[in-house]
Amino acid sequence: MDHTKLTQSLEDYLEMVHMLRLANGLARVKDIAAALGVKMPSVAKAMVELKKMGLVRQEPYSGVELTEEGERVAAMILNRHILLKGFLIKLGVSEAIADKDACSMEHILSAETLGKIEDFVKPTDAISSAKKLKPAAKNGKKAGEK
Amino acid sequence: MDHTKLTQSLEDYLEMVHMLRLANGLARVKDIAAALGVKMPSVAKAMVELKKMGLVRQEPYSGVELTEEGERVAAMILNRHILLKGFLIKLGVSEAIADKDACSMEHILSAETLGKIEDFVKPTDAISSAKKLKPAAKNGKKAGEK
DNA sequence: ACTCAAAGTTAGATAAATCTAACTGTAAAA
DNA sequence: TTTTACAGTTAGATTTATCTAACTTTGAGT
Numbered sequence: 001m002d003h004t005k006l007t008q009s010l011e012d013y014l015e016m017v018h019m020l021r022l023a024n025g026l027a028r029v030k031d032i033a034a035a036l037g038v039k040m041p042s043v044a045k046a047m048v049e050l051k052k053m054g055l056v057r058q059e060p061y062s063g064v065e066l067t068e069e070g071e072r073v074a075a076m077i078l079n080r081h082i083l084l085k086g087f088l089i090k091l092g093v094s095e096a097i098a099d100k101d102a103c104s105m106e107h108i109l110s111a112e113t114l115g116k117i118e119d120f121v122k123p124t125d126a127i128s129s130a131k132k133l134k135p136a137a138k139n140g141k142k143a144g145e146k
Numbered sequence: 147m148d149h150t151k152l153t154q155s156l157e158d159y160l161e162m163v164h165m166l167r168l169a170n171g172l173a174r175v176k177d178i179a180a181a182l183g184v185k186m187p188s189v190a191k192a193m194v195e196l197k198k199m200g201l202v203r204q205e206p207y208s209g210v211e212l213t214e215e216g217e218r219v220a221a222m223i224l225n226r227h228i229l230l231k232g233f234l235i236k237l238g239v240s241e242a243i244a245d246k247d248a249c250s251m252e253h254i255l256s257a258e259t260l261g262k263i264e265d266f267v268k269p270t271d272a273i274s275s276a277k278k279l280k281p282a283a284k285n286g287k288k289a290g291e292k
Numbered sequence: 293a294c295t296c297a298a299a300g301t302t303a304g305a306t307a308a309a310t311c312t313a314a315c316t317g318t319a320a321a322a
Numbered sequence: 323t324t325t326t327a328c329a330g331t332t333a334g335a336t337t338t339a340t341c342t343a344a345c346t347t348t349g350a351g352t
Contacts, residue, residue, distance in 0.1 A: 005323095007338070007339085009208040009338075009339065015232065027298080028300095029299070029300060029301090030298090030299060030300080032344085038340070038341090039341065039342085040299075040301085041300090041301075041302080041303095041339080041342085042339070042340055042341075043300095043342075044300070044301055044302080045338095045339080045340085046339090052296065056273065060300080060301085060347085061299075061300055061301080061346085061348065062172065062299095062300085062348095063348055074165045086189060088259060088262070091259075091263065091265075091266055092262045092265065093258055093259050093262050094258065097256050097258045097259060098259075100256065101254070101255055101256055101259045104254040104255070105255075107253070108247070108249050108250040108251070108254070109247055109250070109251075110247055111247065112239055112243045113237075113243060113244075113247045114240050116234070116237040116239050119237075119238065120237055144332090153308070153309085155308075155309060155310095174329080174330095175329070175330060176328090176330080184309090184310070184311090185304095185310080185311065185312085186329075186330065186331085187310085187311075187312085187330090187331075187333095188309070188310055188311075189330090190330070190332080191308095191309080191310085191332095192309085192329055204345060206317085206330080206331085207316085207317055207318070207329075207330055207331080208329095208330085251325080258337090
């Protein structure tokens with residue numbers, strides 16, 4: 001709701017909350033810190049910001065949850081991450097490095113570039129599927145504006 | 147010589163000095179600022195840092211020059227920029243956006259990913275040349291220069 | 293119920309990168 | 323030669339993101 005724009009760093013925190021909740025059901029401050037390679041007070045400060053923006057919820061001294069809006073935004077970021085990681089792997093990059101570089105790229109690329117990368121990754125799948133199987137569904141998805 | 151690591155921002159300034167000198171022969175503080183979309187005092191501060199690191203030289207109240215080391219580092223960054231811009235254009239991204247996104251990507255990608263992108267861009271040139279022209283036997287790479 | 297270690301928070305320091313405002317130097321026009 | 327506009331610089335404020343140190347809360351083990 002509060003559409004103040006997220007910094008790269010806040011995008012990382014939000015995404016990590018989402019990933020930990022998907023993986024563990026619970027996003028604890030300590031685990032967020034460990035996963036991002038920062039200390040707990042850095043997480044606490046970031047959570048204050050994300051709370052102000054209405055993206056996360058947290059009862060004092062307990063784990064972090066996403067609001068609906070937070071879930072929506074986090075899912076978008078995670079999708080970018082997955083797209084970029086797949087893209088890099090398709091180029092031959094090792095998984096660990098693909099993951100790390102996707103994490104950097106996901107915050108900086110324009111909508112246009114993301115769209116072209118999607119075109120590169122997805123239709124290739126469709127074509128290679130089509131060669132072996134039946135024609136796949138058309139894909140008219142479009143990215144957000146920057 | 148002072149191998150203190152460059153921040154992304156300082157890499158941008160260094161690269162811009164190099165580009166302006168290639169384009170105009172002269173890198174003025176005002177033009178660096180305009181090209182990067184910052185104000186002159188930001189350039190002045192950045193130049194203080196780059197001077198400390200032995201990468202640029204500047205007589206007070208005049209244009210900025212690169213030291214030998216600065217030239218070497220700047221050329222490396224510019225090469226990354228050119229590689230990435232070409233890569234994005236090959237994916238179908240418009241030139242202006244390719245330039246902007248290359249500028250962001252050039253500071254964050256790992257060596258491995260840069261290598262794979264190089265593999266993707268360069269051999270494709272060779273193959274597409276080979277398809278249109280005669281098989282070029284051992285003729286090698288006149289198109290791709292590093 | 294009490295203790296105490298671990299998780300979480302708060303406060304304050306530091307570093308990087310930017311800005312505005314005010315100052316200084318330079319060189320072209322008068 | 324003097325003025326003056328513009329390029330460059332310096333000083334200090336602001337924002338973001340991190341840290342360490344010190345505090346508070348929670349809950350598990352006794």
